[in-house]
Amino acid sequence: MESNNELGDYLRARRAMITPRDVGLPDGGDRRVPGLRRDEVALLAGVSTDYYIRLEQGRERHPSEQVLRAIAGALRLDGAAAGHLFRLGRPVFTTAAAAPTVAPELVRLMDGLRDVPAFVVGAAQDVLAANAMARELYRGFARYDNLLRMIFLDPFAREFYADWDKAAHTAVGNLRASAARFPGDERIERVVGELSVRSPAFTGLWARYDVSPRTQEDKHFRHPHVGEVRLHFEALAVTSAPGQHLSVYSAEPGSASADALLLLRRPTEQGSAPTDQDTPAEEEDVRS
Template structure:
């Protein structure tokens, strides 16, 4: 599979030529930049760049990757991803699907935070475990345990996420980042295949090849029980289980959202 070529083509089609001082003009028949324009901006020959996109050149140097990143105006996450594509740490092996398990000690840690929503996400952003408040935050939806399907397949998603467009873009970028460089992962194949068939919005965003590492962000929710919430989250890598992320949500002290979280906890307590 020509991952470098797919990524480069998708990203150059998103660059506005006029932002780089290039004339769009009526004769431009392709979206974004032409191959020769990327090559010129990166300081490489057009023939070399064409070979990269076609998969006939597979190992560009770090200097070439950085030059392409500048030409395509990639952000830090996308630059890291492109370097990983160009210089994978180890040969990929055919994967067999394995059940994702969460350490009981990690579950115990989350349970010790009764006023702080926390969940553990798998490599395809499924909710593998969560404390009581973390589960309650996403409860009441057909896909409460699957954040990608919640965004794209749940009829209530646009109400639950007031900033749905931004959430959708970041979710797809997060799925690409979480899936990493293993396109043969059966879980990734099944997830992307199903969503591409069922959701035109997902299919369009997946084709962009955006990369969004899930790190920290402020997100708005409209919960069916307690109304509007503004929460800040931190995403932490679970080193003992590669591919898993611990996501912890917090409200500003003294805010209406903090009161709403307390109410949600009381409403869902056993």
């Protein structure tokens, strides 16, 4: 789990991702760190090396907005990563808490999307509700309960995701974004704790501190029944339920993937795929 110096942990992880060549500095000599040295970050940010060291070590906990902007630029942080830096460096008290249950009205809306896979995920990436098409799409997994657990703990994920590495990296970055929005969330901490113990791959990606909320992307799946499927993914924030997103997949009209969705729909029309939020056997385990 995280230390009590999250800002320092984040800065160390991010500077390890930047090489001197990335920022126009000479790359010669015997370097003992994988990325930039602390004095190099300080130089690029226009602050003293001593000040930057104190910031990483947690001895300076009140950096100015100007300093944080300079460090974000030095570390080449994008909008989401820079936003996380500001949340750590200039925290604002918040009472926001992730919503644990899905409103019946949202379930009805989701179930009404009969031609496309749609499901609701919570802040910890638990699948809180799913329509019949979504369950059919993910049918090959042993459990359809938490997207992170499915990716890192179910061997089927390596077959299902055509680019497993990308899927894993994206999922961890998205969880980091949720953890930043809901610091101390008990469910997120349990998911991180379980995966840190059971999956070295997760542990390595989590240590990178990549913060990248997932809003849309193109996905490439290998479904065991309908073959190759390329779908577009949209995550729609549920404003009435903090932390929840309605995730919807769609295919290019007239494409082979659109035909594949039609094939996926047939079992749902025959009543073979459940449409409830979770089976009773899964419900307690998802929340544990």
